[in-house]
Amino acid sequence: MSDAGNHVDRLRSARAELADARDAVADHGEGRLETVRDAHREATSLLDRYEGKATGTGDFRAFVQFQESFVELVEGLPEDLPAREAFEEANDLLDQRRLDEDDFARARDLLEPAADRAALLDARATAKERYETARRDARKRLRELDDRVDRLERLQRLGEADLDAPVERLRDPIESYDESVRAAWTDFRREASAREVLRVVEASEAYPLAAFPQPPDDLREYVETYPAGEESIPTLLKYADYSSSKLSHYVDDPGALRTRVATHRTYLERLDADPLTVSWPPPSADRLRYRAAELVSVVARFAPEEVVAKARRLRRLPDEVDYERLRETALARDELDDEERDRLERGAVEAELTAARDERERIEAALADTEAD
Structure with missing residues (x-):
């Protein structure tokens, strides 16, 4: 694949990925997903903090504090929150007289749908970073092509000089x-x-x-x-x-x-x-x-x-x-060596110049077509 094709494909792919990621966030609502993310972090933190204390015949006070904190977290969530049922199922599982490590592991599994919803925000951020990287790399390639076109145009112009002129x-x-x-x-x-x-x-x-x-x-x-x-x-x-x-x-x-x-x-x-x-x-x-x-x-x-x-x-x-x-x-x-003169005579410089201009035009068009809001 040519450099132009590589940059064009990356730009289009990154733009499509970003659009999909933004749509996924918009479908659920950014604010609601942020609430899911915060709730999942808090729930995971509770599981990590109390797992060694509230299992088996451990600290009864810690056991009660853990259950009360988890119930308070779930009851404070909006009724229409995406993946709210995941928190409710985890809460139901943890509502026992005695908990063991398997219960904590199962609770984490039940919270996975909430983690998946929260991950939509990270996916959007990742997609945006990839999109910006693709555009940055494409613009860098354009600068390289500008320099290459300038060099080839200069070489072509020198090739048209009258070498017999009385300097x-x-x-x-x-x-x-x-x-x-x-x-x-x-x-x-x-x-x-x-x-x-x-x-x-x-x-x-x-x-x-x-x-x-x-x-x-x-x-x-x-x-x-x-x-x-x-x-x-x-x-x-x-x-x-x-x-x-x-x-x-x-x-x-x-x-x-x-x-x-x-x-x-x-x-x-x-x-x-x-x-x-x-x-x-x-x-x-x-x-x-x-x-x-x-x-x-x-x-x-x-x-x-x-x-x-x-x-x-x-x-x-x-x-x-x-x-x-x-x-x-x-x-x-002064500047043209034998190899450059040979390239000029064979038309190689003109072909390289045409290719560089074409690549530049394709990347410029792709940058314009894939510009995000």
Whole structure:
């Protein structure tokens, strides 16, 4: 059976089971069944509590209390209560001068019709839980199918891309910018003071699409306020390796450098130009426009004008070339492997997509058809 058939059958079966369980409760009345359930619990509790005391030649007082309690329970039940006769028969059985364990066992048997009526409430609760589980599982399967359809549609779209399209019209300006901004940042990080570098990093926070990871507060405060902040990041990292006695020749407060810089060595070492580069394959045209505008704002704070000009060129790029067509080609070349291309050529992807859409439609229809009040 297909996944769709399994979910559809479960939904229909669970909906029918719930409807039957609700009808069974409605036939007797929910309130009346709750009274039966409470009475059966009380009767069973009395049997359990007094069985060892009120049998044989046991405690006579307990025997009397038991019979009186059971009579009081039965006489207090509504005349038209479902399975009332079961309580009456059990009461008649227990109305003896002497009781033994067999009498208690027989009384429990006589109360079974009441237990069966009370069980209708539990059956309804169980049916509702199964129904909700079936719907939850079906909705989960729908989410899986949505993802599968999206993946297959994307794969099919990539399969339609022109693999011979001149993607260098996108790649060349992007790679040229990436190489230039990496070189500019490397120079800036090596030559500028740590204070200047972290000020650029902090300023980038205003541009989420071109933001560096922000420095820890104690490192930022140290670089901004201590004289050593005028040194470059490579120099500070070199200082962090010095012994305290040697370090005292270079900075006024060796302990502060060790606690503020050395502990954040990993952050400083990883502070590279990656946040300012453009991925390949490239992002959508709109995202590149927005991102390039923010890149210009950040890059202009440290890089030569020729690098800033390359960032501006990226902002214009979607309007200068057939961007989306070339991007689809770049994505197809990058993402499609031999197996996927073979599936596309054989029509397997189209068949899988049709099957996934069909399964999704069947489950959606079943969810709508089996929706309970």
